Amino acid sequence: MMERFYNPVFVKELKLRFRSFKSFSGLMFYLAVICIFIAGFLLITTGFTGKGFFKPETSFMMFAVLTILQMALVLFITPSLTAGAISSEREKQTLNILLTTTQSSTQIIVGKLLSSVAFLVLMLIAGLPLYSLVFLFGGVSPSQLISIFLFYLLTVVAIGSIGVMFSTITKRTIVAMISTYGSIIFLGGITAFFFFLTVAFHQMGNTALGTTTSYMAYFWASINPGALMLTLTSSSMGDALAQVSGVELPVWISYLIVYSLIIVFCLTIAIKKLRANMKSNR
Amino acid sequence: MIEIRDLTKRYGSFTALDHLNLSLEEGVVFGFVGANGAGKSTTFSILATLLSPTSGDAFINGKSVIKEPKELRKLIGYMPDFFGVYDQLKVDEYLDFYGASYGIGAAERKVLIPQLLELVNLTNKRYDYVDLLSRGMKQRLCLARALIHDPKVLILDEPASGLDPRARVEMRDILRNLKSMGKTILISSHILPELAEMCDEIGVIDNGKLIAHGNVASIQAQLQGEKRIVVKVTDCLNEVRAFLEEDPLISSIDVIENRLEIAFNYRGTDADQVALLKKAILANLPIYALSEEEKDLEDVFMAITKGADNQ
Structure with a gap:
């Protein structure tokens, strides 16, 4: 039974990943950044009040900022783990041998993606004890935390799929990495810029907010990971967006649909292009 | 066993293979001779299902490289002219990975790996990291990897390339051993005398065309008769x-x-x-x-x- 679900590429990649110093240092860097942030936040907030206590509202603020920071870190780390998935095999001249085995293109691509995602999940889990500090001070519900982690996972898989796709269609890892970071800048930065631009244009044409619907503004917000995290951490953010865009549909639903489509599209391309020199991709 | 029919491969205006026809019986050791860029590696890449021909087809045991690549991969063990290894894998892990990649069960792999390492004289290197092996050892390990699923056909592209004389002799001994096991072996080498003593048949390829095919003696007879x-x-x-x-x-x-x-x-x-x-x-x-x-x-x-x- 276990043999049926055994993916050799996944197991091999995990072995290689956990043996490399790069992974260890990456995990250390990630935890160090979160530690420094939390310690700094606690020191500054308690220092400012001068009373040595921590209000639930402040705890919630820490949670919100930590959520955005963690998302930024995940977006920053994912390309480095996935953009070399296939191109590094090509550069190391191991790909041809791998392609002559009886593993299907789907098995190889999924194995590569899952191994990267597994490492990122480990990172997120390793950060959980630090993240859980917010529970000490209240203001955040466990269901909120779970939903945020599920959306982290979705984002990681989507960005990972983009990385694996570029890694398959480009010959060099560096090109794949630049392309993946470019996609992240688009999803995380340019969409935010377009959102504000669309809202501004929309408001120029309408005097009262919420009187008309701007699907474009909603679309840009719904594919932005930062916007999603803000609406997930604070329902008032979701209400504000609904008021600005005139669309009542929660952002997480559109985000789930768009990012699922990204995953399907990128993995399909990667699977089709893995054996690009063969007419059949089996 | 191997049937190549009108195999043609073009890259733009350049013709790498030009209507290549070849037929080989089971158990034959076939030496592919040709200058660099003559079309040897292209032929081998097509047979290894890494490359689609522009036209024509090739069959191994009746399986087409175009229509049944996955089934065909079970029949071949391929060793490319240039290959890399995974830096942080040990020798037995390397073979275990490829064994699993061919769908061989864990219990069977445990039995197979020591046998293969013995065949290629690497038993004492079983727990060494692959990237620390010498070039000759890596070549032998790659050969063991190509044999892990017990393929009927071995496609070896320049297996002795870059080896010192001792490693070359070791490789030749292993190939002789494989020949005695009844494997059909396709081998290319630019060191021609090596092939002469090992091969039952030889094919000479030039500019993508097979210009001579037969045993060494018959090819010699094809010369002007002087x-x-x-x-x-x-x-x-x-x-x-x-x-x-x-x-x-x-x-x-x-x-x-x-x-x-x-x-x-x-x-x-x-x-x-x-x-x-x-x-x-x-x-x-x-x-x-x-x-x-x-x-x-x-x-x-x-x-x-x-x-x-x-x-």
């Missing part, structure tokens, strides 16, 4: 030379004075050669030995490809 004969004398080099010049079947006479030898091309039959020898004895010429110069595969290759260029 033999290169060497006579050894005790003295009177000039007299012997004058005698040979009179024969209309003799050409290209070279006198090697320091060794008291004369070499010449002879177009006659074996009976003509007997008559020539008799005539020389009757003429009292001091000839003490007459022998046919052995043409090695390199000469054959040079002669055939030169002929192809002139066409």
Whole structure:
């Protein structure tokens, strides 16, 4: 039974990943950044009040900022783990041998993606004890935390799929990495810029907010990971967006649909292009 | 066992393979000879299901490289001319990974790996990291990897390339062993004499075309029919030379004075050669030995490809 679900590429990649110093240092860097942030936040907030206590509202603020920071870190780390998935095999001249085995293109691509995602999940889990500090001070519900982690996972898989796709269609890892970071800048930065631009244009044409619907503004917000995290951490953010865009549909639903489509599209391309020199991709 | 039909591969205007046809029986060791860029690696890549032909098809055990690549991969073990290894895998993990990649169960892999390592003389390196092995050891490990699923056909692209003489001899011994196991082996090498002693059949490829195919002897026979004969004398080099010049079947006479030898091309039959020898004895010429110069595969290759260029 276990043999049926055994993916050799996944197991091999995990072995290689956990043996490399790069992974260890990456995990250390990630935890160090979160530690420094939390310690700094606690020191500054308690220092400012001068009373040595921590209000639930402040705890919630820490949670919100930590959520955005963690998302930024995940977006920053994912390309480095996935953009070399296939191109590094090509550069190391191991790909041809791998392609002559009886593993299907789907098995190889999924194995590569899952191994990267597994490492990122480990990172997120390793950060959980630090993240859980917010529970000490209240203001955040466990269901909120779970939903945020599920959306982290979705984002990681989507960005990972983009990385694996570029890694398959480009010959060099560096090109794949630049392309993946470019996609992240688009999803995380340019969409935010377009959102504000669309809202501004929309408001120029309408005097009262919420009187008309701007699907474009909603679309840009719904594919932005930062916007999603803000609406997930604070329902008032979701209400504000609904008021600005005139669309009542929660952002997480559109985000789930768009990012699922990204995953399907990128993995399909990667699977089709893995054996690009063969007419059949089996 | 292997059937290549009208295999053509074009890259833009460049034709790497031009209507290649080849048929090989099971258990044959086939040597593919050709200059760099002649089309050997392209043929091997197509057979290994890494490359689609522009036209034509190739079959191994009746499976088409175009229509049934996955089924065909079970039948072949491929060793490319250039290959890398995973830095942080140990030798047994490396083989275990590829064994699993061919769908071999964990229990079976445990039994197979020591056997394969013994076959390629790497038993003592089982727990070493792959990237720390020497070039020759990596080549042998790659061969073990190609054998892990017990393929019927081995496709070895320049397996002795870059190896020192000892590693080359070791590789040759392993291949002999595999031949005795009944594997069909396709092997390319630019070191031609190596192939001559190992291969049952040889194919010469030039500019994407198979210009000769057969055993070494038959390919030699395809040459113009001229033999290169060497006579050894005790003295009177000039007299012997004058005698040979009179024969209309003799050409290209070279006198090697320091060794008291004369070499010449002879177009006659074996009976003509007997008559020539008799005539020389009757003429009292001091000839003490007459022998046919052995043409090695390199000469054959040079002669055939030169002929192809002139066409």
